[in-house]
Amino acid sequence: MLHAVVMAGGSGTRFWPESREGKPKQLLPLTGGKPMIAETLDRLRPLIPPERTWVVCGAAQAEGILEACPDLAEAQLIVEPCRRNTAACAGLAALVIAGEDPEAILAVLPADHAISPPEAFQDALEAAAHAARMPETLVTFGIPPTRPATGYGYIRRGAECGEFGGARAWKVDRFSEKPDAPTARTFLEEGSYLWNAGIFVWGAETLLMEIHRHLPGLAAGLESLKPSLARGDFKEAIATLYPTLESISVDYGILEKAEKVVVMEASFDWSDLGSWDSLWEESEKDADGNAAVLPAGGAIVAKDSSGVLAYSSEAQTIALLGVENLIVVRTPDVVLVARRDRAEEVKALVERLEAEGRGDLLK
Amino acid sequence: MLHAVVMAGGSGTRFWPESREGKPKQLLPLTGGKPMIAETLDRLRPLIPPERTWVVCGAAQAEGILEACPDLAEAQLIVEPCRRNTAACAGLAALVIAGEDPEAILAVLPADHAISPPEAFQDALEAAAHAARMPETLVTFGIPPTRPATGYGYIRRGAECGEFGGARAWKVDRFSEKPDAPTARTFLEEGSYLWNAGIFVWGAETLLMEIHRHLPGLAAGLESLKPSLARGDFKEAIATLYPTLESISVDYGILEKAEKVVVMEASFDWSDLGSWDSLWEESEKDADGNAAVLPAGGAIVAKDSSGVLAYSSEAQTIALLGVENLIVVRTPDVVLVARRDRAEEVKALVERLEAEGRGDLLK
Numbered sequence: 044m045l046h047a048v049v050m051a052g053g054s055g056t057r058f059w060p061e062s063r064e065g066k067p068k069q070l071l072p073l074t075g076g077k078p079m080i081a082e083t084l085d086r087l088r089p090l091i092p093p094e095r096t097w098v099v100c101g102a103a104q105a106e107g108i109l110e111a112c113p114d115l116a117e118a119q120l121i122v123e124p125c126r127r128n129t130a131a132c133a134g135l136a137a138l139v140i141a142g143e144d145p146e147a148i149l150a151v152l153p154a155d156h157a158i159s160p161p162e163a164f165q166d167a168l169e170a171a172a173h174a175a176r177m178p179e180t181l182v183t184f185g186i187p188p189t190r191p192a193t194g195y196g197y198i199r200r201g202a203e204c205g206e207f208g209g210a211r212a213w214k215v216d217r218f219s220e221k222p223d224a225p226t227a228r229t230f231l232e233e234g235s236y237l238w239n240a241g242i243f244v245w246g247a248e249t250l251l252m253e254i255h256r257h258l259p260g261l262a263a264g265l266e267s268l269k270p271s272l273a274r275g276d277f278k279e280a281i282a283t284l285y286p287t288l289e290s291i292s293v294d295y296g297i298l299e300k301a302e303k304v305v306v307m308e309a310s311f312d313w314s315d316l317g318s319w320d321s322l323w324e325e326s327e328k329d330a331d332g333n334a335a336v337l338p339a340g341g342a343i344v345a346k347d348s349s350g351v352l353a354y355s356s357e358a359q360t361i362a363l364l365g366v367e368n369l370i371v372v373r374t375p376d377v378v379l380v381a382r383r384d385r386a387e388e389v390k391a392l393v394e395r396l397e398a399e400g401r402g403d404l405l406k
Numbered sequence: 407m408l409h410a411v412v413m414a415g416g417s418g419t420r421f422w423p424e425s426r427e428g429k430p431k432q433l434l435p436l437t438g439g440k441p442m443i444a445e446t447l448d449r450l451r452p453l454i455p456p457e458r459t460w461v462v463c464g465a466a467q468a469e470g471i472l473e474a475c476p477d478l479a480e481a482q483l484i485v486e487p488c489r490r491n492t493a494a495c496a497g498l499a500a501l502v503i504a505g506e507d508p509e510a511i512l513a514v515l516p517a518d519h520a521i522s523p524p525e526a527f528q529d530a531l532e533a534a535a536h537a538a539r540m541p542e543t544l545v546t547f548g549i550p551p552t553r554p555a556t557g558y559g560y561i562r563r564g565a566e567c568g569e570f571g572g573a574r575a576w577k578v579d580r581f582s583e584k585p586d587a588p589t590a591r592t593f594l595e596e597g598s599y600l601w602n603a604g605i606f607v608w609g610a611e612t613l614l615m616e617i618h619r620h621l622p623g624l625a626a627g628l629e630s631l632k633p634s635l636a637r638g639d640f641k642e643a644i645a646t647l648y649p650t651l652e653s654i655s656v657d658y659g660i661l662e663k664a665e666k667v668v669v670m671e672a673s674f675d676w677s678d679l680g681s682w683d684s685l686w687e688e689s690e691k692d693a694d695g696n697a698a699v700l701p702a703g704g705a706i707v708a709k710d711s712s713g714v715l716a717y718s719s720e721a722q723t724i725a726l727l728g729v730e731n732l733i734v735v736r737t738p739d740v741v742l743v744a745r746r747d748r749a750e751e752v753k754a755l756v757e758r759l760e761a762e763g764r765g766d767l768l769k
Binding site for chain 2: 346359361364365366377378380382385391392395401
């Protein structure tokens with residue numbers, strides 16, 4: 044059966060001041076009326092029911108996630124005692140789910156990406172699930188790049204290896220981490236590079252086997268949890284084990300080393316919504332390129348202004364006069380005004396606030 | 407005796423969204439902890455006691471003014487039923503005060519200017535009161551210009567006509583309305599032009615006589631109020647009369663035509679605080695030229711930002727990243743972000759909001 048593993052452990056400091064420690068990006072309604080994680084689950088629903096939907100998160104996020112996702116039972120939460128990157132996260136989910144359904148195929152995806160239309164995404168997951176039934180196969184999704192982005196990892200596709208549900212799959216030639224700008228331009232020109240969407244489909248047992256091959260430390264750790272899964276003291280066991288695990292991404296720790304990794308080209312629109320700027324990119328804009336992400340009753344009033352993202356968590360007015368390419372974010376205790384092309388540095392601003400003892404603004 | 411006539415009828419749309427119909431500029435704490443009108447009265451206090459301080463305002467502002475100025479008795483308010491510019495305002499005040507004190511000398515000044523230090527201002531008023539005791543003399547204040555401002559009227563000084571309390575006075579050669587930029591530069595180079603501060607000192611009876619000479623319609627209207635002043639039905643009489651009066655400034659209607667108008671050079675710092683930009687000009691700034699006008703508990707957090715005015719009516723944080731020369735204003739229902747050099751256009755933005763049926767944002 045196809046299960047979903049939604050990775051929801053992120054803290055999302057790049058959406059400060061709206062995202063906070065207790066209210067990370069996946070709990071914000073950045074792309075619609077609902078928190079992003081609820082949009083993510085809605086998008087999965089026609090394909091994967093709640094009882095096969097699993098959410099991996101930290102203890103701090105559990106309550107907010109259950110509140111945001113009313114159809115999610117608490118038993119579907121896999122709570123990490125601390126963050127240990129995606130290899131541990133995916134391995135833990137595979138262990139837990141394989142215990143219930145050894146044949147499980149897992150669609151592993153972040154809780155906070157913007158993806159549309161849902162139907163195309165569902166078709167793509169279904170096709171990928173077919174591909175993932177080939178022996179020892181790990182499936183990734185590649186997004187055809189539209190610009191020389193430096194904020195994404197890239198996947199170079201190699202030989203074609205079949206068609207699944209009408210979607211073509213290629214053997215992965217290689218993974219590249221976030222490139223510098225000249226390299227990104229080369230990738231775009233070369234034509235066979237795709238953005239790594241961070242969305243994966245694989246058999247639970249296949250992943251555990253690959254972990255055994257390439258991350259023996261993690262494999263041993265996961266193996267040690269098995270008795271506690273049966274006994275019911277899983278929570279205590281994981282609390283002891285988890286801090287000792289290596290922090291490594293599934294891309295770097297497994298995908299770059301595994302033999303049978305395929306990439307399927309996405310037929311859906313995708314953004315990782317990595318910053319306020321990418322929210323502007325993804326939002327509907329008026330004729331002057333201003334985007335308003337405001338609750339009902341909120342308004343933007345713009346005079347001679349363009350390229351602005353206006354965001355407020357409450358139904359207020361954002362008025363602009365003669366300004367360009369800004370991000371204006373209002374929350375109950377902060378107004379942020381930033382140059383849009385420096386949105387990535389919001390993270391650095393948050394780090395500075397922390398260093399300056401303004402932790403009150405981050406909670 | 408020296409009386410103060412504080413003109414407090416302005417609506418101050420140029421400080422929207424902080425200034426509103428019910429909370430005009432003179433009621434905002436733009437320069438310190440107190441509303442500007444309270445700062446203005448405090449500045450007068452050592453020279454002029456509450457019982458000789460008069461405030462001319464509209465009915466809509468009366469309550470807010472009494473609240474802002476606890477030492478002001480309601481009997482000291484002169485309420486205009488509608489606005490008819492400064493000639494009518496000054497004439498009305500002269501009529502009311504001359505009824506109590508025919509020898510009264512009036513210091514007529516706006517409620518919402520930024521002036522410091524108070525001692526220099528008090529000395530200047532005292533000196534001007536001496537000058538105003540010369541027969542039929544109207545005294546104005548001129549500010550030595552520091553830039554070719556196009557937002558102020560100018561006064562050209564003529565022959566020197568004496569020294570009063572250590573301050574020199576000149577006969578006014580002529581008044582000039584707000585000039586265009588080339589003319590303003592000529593004025594600055596020429597050396598004998600001063601900014602018209604809109605602050606006047608004259609005898610109540612002297613002004614009434616000049617009104618009689620140059621604005622006979624206003625003189626007749628004021629004359630018609632006299633019986634009601636005695637009878638006690640002044641409020642009804644003024645409500646009938648006022649809408650029929652000509653709307654003309656005291657500068658244009660009287661000062662430009664009167665014979666004996668003198669100008670005294672101000673020894674105090676002055677700004678009419680005509681816009682958010684001039685509030686930035688007048689405010690203390692950090693090394694990057696950022697000014698924070700925030701209540702206690704409010705903070706500005708700036709990274710690679712300069713020349714910004716950050717204003718909030720509540721104790722919140724305004725965070726800036728990579729932005730320059732902006733005005734950022736937060737109120738309970740609006741955030742305004744404007745280019746600082748376009749602050750004058752806030753007025754136009756307000757007019758547009760009114761036209762677009764967003765009067766809710768102006769109240």
